Amino acid sequence: MLEVDIKKRLPGFTLEVAFSVNREILSILGRSGSGKTMTLLSIAGLLCPDEGYIKLNGNVLFDSAKKICLPAQKRNIGFVFQNYALFPHLTVRENIAYGIRHLPKQEIQEKTCQLLSLIHIPDLGHRYPNELSSGQQQRVALARAIAPSPGVLLLDEPFSALDALRKEQLEYELLSLQQVYSGDIIFVTHDLAQGYKLGSKMAVYEAGRIVQCDAKQKVVYSPINRSVARLIGVRNLVDGKVTKIADNHVWVKIDSVCAELKVITEESSQYAVGQEVIIGIRPECVRICQNNEENTVVCMLERYIEGVDINHVRFNTCKDGSGGYLIDANIPTGMMPQLSAGHECKLYLPPEHLIILNR
Amino acid sequence: MAESILPPLLISLKTVLATTAITFFAGIAAARWMARYSGRFKNLIDSLFILPLVLPPTVVGFGLLLLLGRNSPIGGLLDALGTSIVFSWPATVIAAAVMSFPLMYMTARGGFEQVDINIENAARTLGANEWRVFWTVTMPLAWPSIVSATILALARCLGEFGATLMLAGNIPGKTATIPVAIYFNIQGGHYDQAMILAAIVLVISLASLTILAYYKQKVRKAARN
Numbered sequence: 001m002l003e004v005d006i007k008k009r010l011p012g013f014t015l016e017v018a019f020s021v022n023r024e025i026l027s028i029l030g031r032s033g034s035g036k037t038m039t040l041l042s043i044a045g046l047l048c049p050d051e052g053y054i055k056l057n058g059n060v061l062f063d064s065a066k067k068i069c070l071p072a073q074k075r076n077i078g079f080v081f082q083n084y085a086l087f088p089h090l091t092v093r094e095n096i097a098y099g100i101r102h103l104p105k106q107e108i109q110e111k112t113c114q115l116l117s118l119i120h121i122p123d124l125g126h127r128y129p130n131e132l133s134s135g136q137q138q139r140v141a142l143a144r145a146i147a148p149s150p151g152v153l154l155l156d157e158p159f160s161a162l163d164a165l166r167k168e169q170l171e172y173e174l175l176s177l178q179q180v181y182s183g184d185i186i187f188v189t190h191d192l193a194q195g196y197k198l199g200s201k202m203a204v205y206e207a208g209r210i211v212q213c214d215a216k217q218k219v220v221y222s223p224i225n226r227s228v229a230r231l232i233g234v235r236n237l238v239d240g241k242v243t244k245i246a247d248n249h250v251w252v253k254i255d256s257v258c259a260e261l262k263v264i265t266e267e268s269s270q271y272a273v274g275q276e277v278i279i280g281i282r283p284e285c286v287r288i289c290q291n292n293e294e295n296t297v298v299c300m301l302e303r304y305i306e307g308v309d310i311n312h313v314r315f316n317t318c319k320d321g322s323g324g325y326l327i328d329a330n331i332p333t334g335m336m337p338q339l340s341a342g343h344e345c346k347l348y349l350p351p352e353h354l355i356i357l358n359r
Numbered sequence: 360m361a362e363s364i365l366p367p368l369l370i371s372l373k374t375v376l377a378t379t380a381i382t383f384f385a386g387i388a389a390a391r392w393m394a395r396y397s398g399r400f401k402n403l404i405d406s407l408f409i410l411p412l413v414l415p416p417t418v419v420g421f422g423l424l425l426l427l428g429r430n431s432p433i434g435g436l437l438d439a440l441g442t443s444i445v446f447s448w449p450a451t452v453i454a455a456a457v458m459s460f461p462l463m464y465m466t467a468r469g470g471f472e473q474v475d476i477n478i479e480n481a482a483r484t485l486g487a488n489e490w491r492v493f494w495t496v497t498m499p500l501a502w503p504s505i506v507s508a509t510i511l512a513l514a515r516c517l518g519e520f521g522a523t524l525m526l527a528g529n530i531p532g533k534t535a536t537i538p539v540a541i542y543f544n545i546q547g548g549h550y551d552q553a554m555i556l557a558a559i560v561l562v563i564s565l566a567s568l569t570i571l572a573y574y575k576q577k578v579r580k581a582a583r584n
Binding site: 089 | 477480481487496500
């Protein structure tokens with residue numbers, strides 16, 4: 001169990017975060033410069049916060065009140081750096097054994113062999129890091145970090161330098177890692193899809209603060225505010241007013257557009273008729289439809305980019321193209337009707353995919 | 360002939376070895392400290408370390424003379440102990456050390472700064488203390504620069520003239536290094552002896568720099584693979 005409550009002031013930036021991780025994977029999501037990496041460095045002891053405390057399994061790693069700040073070497077924390085930071089002058093085997101040299105020789109030998117086969121390169125122990133592929137290097141960095149059985153494993157944008165195919169493979173491997181590594185895992189990413197896939201809990205960072213920290217489903221399906229919604233991929237956000245509430249349905253009238261949209265939410269009791277709210281939808285949930293069902297909006301196609309499997313289309317709710325709300329939609333290539341800019345069409349916004357939040 | 364060639368050669372070699380040993384450790388210590396130091400006076404300290412490189416050697420020698428001479432506190436203390444540094448063999452070492460320090464410092468510092476701080480940090484998170492990080496990570500990674508630094512400092516020591524003459528003087532068989540001996544040989548019209556000494560310096564310096572160039576090429580090739 002890792003408990004963090006820290007504050008660090010820098011010129012023009014303040015990091016102030018508090019969270020805890022208990023035998024789970026926490027993914028920290030945020031734009032670059034929001035303090036994600038700084039948090040990891042503070043936990044690892046490579047950066048000293050100004051105030052607060054950090055505790056790992058009951059041991060104090062940092063406590064400003066008691067003037068305790070253990071150096072990195074005494075914290076027993078695994079760190080996988082964004083650029084892997086392997087020791088280029090040591091072999092793969094020596095890299096993995098670097099953190100466990102206090103063990104008896106026999107044990108070091110066994111452990112490195114075990115880790116080498118775990119990362120699928122049992123025969124490459126004698127090679128140097130630059131003789132491996134980037135995916136293999138990444139796995140060596142992971143093996144090196146977990147070799148000393150750290151209390152918590154920190155991963156800083158671990159897959160950002162890999163291509164999509166390798167990324168998927170490694171994500172799978174990271175998840176299977178939990179069979180051999182039982183401590184807490186925190187990893188930092190700016191990629192929502194990855195954060196969702198790998199984490200069980202998600203913390204959304206903005207300008208040095210946590211705006212939402214919750215189970216991943218909760219973060220993705222009920223973001224707490226506009227900026228979290230944006231960050232988790234809800235690109236279309238418009239202001240509206242609640243007109244009717246029934247069971248788990250909320251009807252929202254969109255300002256300046258003649259449309260009333262039905263939203264399905266389990267938290268309908270939180271809202272009141274007349275309340276000003278924001279509703280949003282992900283581009284991939286917007287559909288083009290033919291008939292006038294409920295939750296449809298008439299729009300004009302403004303522009304689109306054709307993709308291999310998905311077309312990125314932008315619609316405007318105002319038919320003459322001036323003003324109005326812009327709605328971005330990702331339409332699968334097979335579902336894309338023959339349309340060109342200026343055409344009018346109807347968009348269906350499924351009530352189960354609409355997200356409602358307080359203004 | 361040999362009696363006028365051999366003493367300066369031996370003095371120079373002795374001075375070069377002693378000085379390089381001192382500069383090696385002092386330069387590395389200063390470089391390592393400055394490479395990660397970010398205090399207020401960073402630039403000032405850095406400039407002070409490099410200053411002997413741009414000052415006229417006579418000015419450095421003059422400064423050392425004032426600092427260590429008989430009328431200075433240090434000189435006075437040594438005098439009370441019945442000894443003195445000025446115009447003795449150690450003076451050649453001090454003068455050469457001060458003059459070669461900037462090259463050692465600058466080159467080594469460049470090497471340390473190029474070491475990815477994440478790699479050092481990785482070692483720290485793996486339980487290595489600062490000492491182990493330095494010897495198992497920082498030094499091996501900065502090694503090519505350290506080698507360059509040492510060879511450049513060594514060559515600079517061998518060629519040191521102005522500050523040495525000011526502080527150590529020209530005492531044949533005691534403080535007259537090769538460059539000093541060359542100067543006084545030419546003054547005295549002994550061109551043949553000057554020529555031999557000059558040739559020796561030329562060969563050693565050229566050989567050092569060529570070895571360094573080959574070494575650098577090898578390192579670059581290894582890094583590419």
